[in-house]
Amino acid sequence: MKNYFSSDFRLGVLGGGQLGRMLLTETQKYDVFTVMLDPSKHAPCSEICNEFHCGDLMDYETVYQFGKSVDLLTIEIEHVNIEALKQLEKEGLKVYPQPSVLEIIQNKARQKQFYIENNIPTAxxxxxxxxxxxxxxxxxxxxxxxxxxxxxxxxxxxxxxxxxxxxxxxxxxxxxLIPFKNELAVIVARNENGEVSTYPVVEMEFHPVANQVEYVICPARIPEAVAQKARQTAMNVAEAYGHIGLLAVEMFQTENDEILINEVAPRTHNSGHYSIEASYTSQFEQHLRAILNLPLGKTESKVAGVMVNLVGAEGYSGVVRYENIEKIMEIEGVTPHIYGKKETRPFRKMGHVTIVNENMEEARRIAELVKKTIVVKSN
Amino acid sequence: MKNYFSSDFRLGVLGGGQLGRMLLTETQKYDVFTVMLDPSKHAPCSEICNEFHCGDLMDYETVYQFGKSVDLLTIEIEHVNIEALKQLEKEGLKVYPQPSVLEIIQNKARQKQFYIENNIPTAxxxxxxxxxxxxxxxxxxxxxxxxxxxxxxxxxxxxxxxxxxxxxxxxxxxxxLIPFKNELAVIVARNENGEVSTYPVVEMEFHPVANQVEYVICPARIPEAVAQKARQTAMNVAEAYGHIGLLAVEMFQTENDEILINEVAPRTHNSGHYSIEASYTSQFEQHLRAILNLPLGKTESKVAGVMVNLVGAEGYSGVVRYENIEKIMEIEGVTPHIYGKKETRPFRKMGHVTIVNENMEEARRIAELVKKTIVVKSN
Structure with missing residues (x-):
C-alpha cells in the first residue's frame, strides 16, 4: 500500500473548476498533494490547490508534460486530450478513469453503441x-x-x-423520444481492486414549464424495486466499462418502469452534490478513495438531501452578488456552496445549495423556499 | 449586509495550523478570501489559503501590519499579541474574538478571577x-x-x-482537586447580533491508566438534566464574556452533578472536531457564521460521533507514515483527518479520526478498534 498521506505523492487533476474545488476539500482532509491544470488562470482551484498549472486541456503536449510531473492522473472534466493520456498510460502512469473509457464516453454516438454491444438498455x-x-x-x-x-x-x-x-x-x-416518469441518476464507484459501490438513486425533478432540472432529490421517490433495478443497471454499466473512479449514470424510468441509460459522466457529478452533507461519504471523497485504490466508503445517507443549483439570473452580467444568501442561511439544514467564480452571467453555474433534513418532504419544501429566495445578481 | 461571498472582502486569521486548515474548508465553501499569518512557512495552511504571510504572532508590528491588510481579523490560536489587536480595534477593525476577551482568557489566573466575579462556578x-x-x-x-x-x-x-x-x-x-465523574465540554457560538447557540455536550473519556483523553464522545452519556445544566452554564460563560465567535467551554461534572468551569478556549476546539461529520453545522462553519454576523447554523447532530486523536507514537521522529490507515478506512463511518504535518514526533497531534454511527455504542466500539489499529510512525 502506497502511503499517500502527507507524502511526496503528487495527484494530478485535469481541470480546476467547481468539481475540482470540492475534490480539494477531500485531498486537503487527507493531505494528498494536488496539482491541477486548467486553461483559466482564475479557475476556482487556482489559488487553493497545492500547485497550479495554466494550460489547454485539449493540447497534447500540455497534457503530456503535465502528466509527466505527477504520480497519478485524474480528471474533473472529460474534454481532455485522450492521445496524451494514452501515451502517459503506455509509459506506466496510472490514469483514472482510463483513457480508453474516456474515449468512448467523449463521443455520444460511440457511447450509445457501447450500450448496444453490452446489452445495456438505452433509447x-x-x-x-x-x-x-x-x-x-x-x-x-x-x-x-x-x-x-x-x-x-x-x-x-x-x-x-x-x-x-x-x-x-x-x-x-x-x-x-421515450415517454418517461422520472429522470434518475446513480453514482457508482469502482477501485483497482474491483471493489464496486453504488450511491442511492437520486431523482431529478423538473420545472413543469421551463423543463429544466430544479431539484436533485435523494433518495428518489420511487418504489424500492425500481430503485434496486436502477442501482443494478448502473453497476452493470460500470462493470462493462471496467471504469476506475466515479461514474455518474443518468437514466430514464419509463412509463413501464423500465430503466434506460441516458448517458454517463466519468467523474463526480452535479447529481451527487447532495452527498457532501447527506451521505456518510461524499462523492468527492469516494472518487479519491476509488482512484487511490483505498477501501470505498459507505454510500448510504445520514439524512434526506435536496440540491438546488445556483445559476446566474437572466439580465445580470458582471461582478457577482448573492442576494438574500443570509436569508436562506437562517433556515436549519441549508448549506450554500459558492464556486468561486467572480463574474456571473445568465444561467452560469455559480454554486449550489444543499438542504438536509430527517424528513424528505420537509427538505423538499425548504428547497422550494430556497429557490424562491436566493438570487444570483451582479453589482 | 456585507456580501462576503466571492467578493474582495479579506478575512485575516492569526495562525495557520490544523484548526485554520479545517476552517479553510469552510471559507472555500463560501468563497471567502482568506489571508493567514503563521510563524512557520510550512504551516498546514501555507499552501492552501488564498494568501499566506510568515511572521511572529507575538510581535506587535507583525500582527499590526497584518491586521491593516484585512477587513476582519480572527484567530485560530490565542497566543497572539493583544496590544496590536487592541490598536487595530481602536482604529476600527473588527477583531473577533475581541482582544479584551482574549486578554482575560490568555491568563489563567485572570480567567479564574473572571468566573468568581461573574458568579460562574469553578474550582x-x-x-x-x-x-x-x-x-x-x-x-x-x-x-x-x-x-x-x-x-x-x-x-x-x-x-x-x-x-x-x-x-x-x-x-x-x-x-x-475536585473529584469529578466526567470532563465535559460545550461549544458556544455567538454573533454580533447577540444570537447564541450551544452544541450538545461532549464527554472526554480518559484512558483508565494513562489519564489522557482517549475519546471525545457526542452526545455525552450523562442524564439530560446534567446536559441541560452544562449547556446553560456554557451559555452563561459566553454571555459574561460578551464573546463573538466560538467559545469552547471545558467543565467538570462533580460527584454531586454540579457543573464547574475548568477553562475555555476562545476558538474552534479539539472537542468539536466530531461536528464535521456528525453535526448539521460543523464548528468551523459555525465560527465563520459567528464572526461574519451571519445566522448561526443548527448545532444538533445527524448521528452519534466519537473522535480519536492521532498523535505521534513514542519512539518515532521524522517523516510521517500512517500505518494501517487503509485498514481503518475499510470500516463504515470512519474518516481520518490528516493535518498536513510532514514530520512526526512523540505525542505530536498529527490528525484525528471521526467515527459516526446511528448507534452510539457501536461508534464507541469502532473508536476503540480504530485506536488499536492506526499508528503514526516515521519512515
Whole structure:
C-alpha cells in the first residue's frame, strides 16, 4: 500500500473548476498533494490547490508534460486530450478513469453503441454526419451532438423540420423520444481492486414549464424495486466499462418502469452534490478513495438531501452578488456552496445549495423556499 | 449586509495550523478570501489559503501590519499579541474574538478571577508568583501556569513536595482537586447580533491508566438534566464574556452533578472536531457564521460521533507514515483527518479520526478498534 498521506505523492487533476474545488476539500482532509491544470488562470482551484498549472486541456503536449510531473492522473472534466493520456498510460502512469473509457464516453454516438454491444438498455437511436440527413427521419426526436455536449448544450428537441435550422453539421445522434416518469441518476464507484459501490438513486425533478432540472432529490421517490433495478443497471454499466473512479449514470424510468441509460459522466457529478452533507461519504471523497485504490466508503445517507443549483439570473452580467444568501442561511439544514467564480452571467453555474433534513418532504419544501429566495445578481 | 461571498472582502486569521486548515474548508465553501499569518512557512495552511504571510504572532508590528491588510481579523490560536489587536480595534477593525476577551482568557489566573466575579462556578484556587510559596498550601492540588499552557503543557498534579521540583517561577494558580465523574465540554457560538447557540455536550473519556483523553464522545452519556445544566452554564460563560465567535467551554461534572468551569478556549476546539461529520453545522462553519454576523447554523447532530486523536507514537521522529490507515478506512463511518504535518514526533497531534454511527455504542466500539489499529510512525 502506497502511503499517500502527507507524502511526496503528487495527484494530478485535469481541470480546476467547481468539481475540482470540492475534490480539494477531500485531498486537503487527507493531505494528498494536488496539482491541477486548467486553461483559466482564475479557475476556482487556482489559488487553493497545492500547485497550479495554466494550460489547454485539449493540447497534447500540455497534457503530456503535465502528466509527466505527477504520480497519478485524474480528471474533473472529460474534454481532455485522450492521445496524451494514452501515451502517459503506455509509459506506466496510472490514469483514472482510463483513457480508453474516456474515449468512448467523449463521443455520444460511440457511447450509445457501447450500450448496444453490452446489452445495456438505452433509447433507440441513429447516427448521422450532416443535418440535411436528419430530415429523412420521423419527428419528434432528440438531436445530440456526438461531442462536447454538457449542461443541455449540444442537445435539442426536434419536433418540426424548422427546429433543424441552425444546427451545426458534424457527427450527431437522433434519439427516439421515450415517454418517461422520472429522470434518475446513480453514482457508482469502482477501485483497482474491483471493489464496486453504488450511491442511492437520486431523482431529478423538473420545472413543469421551463423543463429544466430544479431539484436533485435523494433518495428518489420511487418504489424500492425500481430503485434496486436502477442501482443494478448502473453497476452493470460500470462493470462493462471496467471504469476506475466515479461514474455518474443518468437514466430514464419509463412509463413501464423500465430503466434506460441516458448517458454517463466519468467523474463526480452535479447529481451527487447532495452527498457532501447527506451521505456518510461524499462523492468527492469516494472518487479519491476509488482512484487511490483505498477501501470505498459507505454510500448510504445520514439524512434526506435536496440540491438546488445556483445559476446566474437572466439580465445580470458582471461582478457577482448573492442576494438574500443570509436569508436562506437562517433556515436549519441549508448549506450554500459558492464556486468561486467572480463574474456571473445568465444561467452560469455559480454554486449550489444543499438542504438536509430527517424528513424528505420537509427538505423538499425548504428547497422550494430556497429557490424562491436566493438570487444570483451582479453589482 | 456585507456580501462576503466571492467578493474582495479579506478575512485575516492569526495562525495557520490544523484548526485554520479545517476552517479553510469552510471559507472555500463560501468563497471567502482568506489571508493567514503563521510563524512557520510550512504551516498546514501555507499552501492552501488564498494568501499566506510568515511572521511572529507575538510581535506587535507583525500582527499590526497584518491586521491593516484585512477587513476582519480572527484567530485560530490565542497566543497572539493583544496590544496590536487592541490598536487595530481602536482604529476600527473588527477583531473577533475581541482582544479584551482574549486578554482575560490568555491568563489563567485572570480567567479564574473572571468566573468568581461573574458568579460562574469553578474550582477554588489561589494565585502565586513563585514556586517556593506553593510549599505552604495543602497537598494535593493542581498547578497551572497562568500563561501559555495548552494540551496538558503548563499543568501538573502536585501530590507531594517533590512534585514541585523543576516547576518554573512565574504567575501560576494552585487549584483545589475536585473529584469529578466526567470532563465535559460545550461549544458556544455567538454573533454580533447577540444570537447564541450551544452544541450538545461532549464527554472526554480518559484512558483508565494513562489519564489522557482517549475519546471525545457526542452526545455525552450523562442524564439530560446534567446536559441541560452544562449547556446553560456554557451559555452563561459566553454571555459574561460578551464573546463573538466560538467559545469552547471545558467543565467538570462533580460527584454531586454540579457543573464547574475548568477553562475555555476562545476558538474552534479539539472537542468539536466530531461536528464535521456528525453535526448539521460543523464548528468551523459555525465560527465563520459567528464572526461574519451571519445566522448561526443548527448545532444538533445527524448521528452519534466519537473522535480519536492521532498523535505521534513514542519512539518515532521524522517523516510521517500512517500505518494501517487503509485498514481503518475499510470500516463504515470512519474518516481520518490528516493535518498536513510532514514530520512526526512523540505525542505530536498529527490528525484525528471521526467515527459516526446511528448507534452510539457501536461508534464507541469502532473508536476503540480504530485506536488499536492506526499508528503514526516515521519512515
Amino acid at each position: 433507440p437511436f441513429q447516427v448521422f454526419k450532416i443535418v440535411e440527413d436528419l430530415k429523412s427521419i420521423e419527428f419528434p426526436f432528440v438531436w445530440k451532438s456526438a461531442k462536447f455536449g454538457y449542461d443541455g448544450n449540444g442537445v435539442k428537441m426536434i419536433r418540426h423540420q424548422k427546429d433543424l435550422i441552425g444546427l451545426p453539421d458534424g457527427e450527431c445522434i437522433a434519439e427516439e | 477554588p484556587f489561589q494565585v502565586f508568583k513563585i514556586v517556593e510559596d506553593l510549599k505552604s498550601i495543602e497537598f494535593p492540588f493542581v498547578w497551572k501556569s497562568a500563561k501559555f499552557g495548552y494540551d496538558g503543557n503548563g499543568v501538573k498534579m502536585i501530590r507531594h513536595q517533590k512534585d514541585l521540583i523543576g516547576l518554573p517561577d512565574g504567575e501560576c494558580i494552585a487549584e483545589e
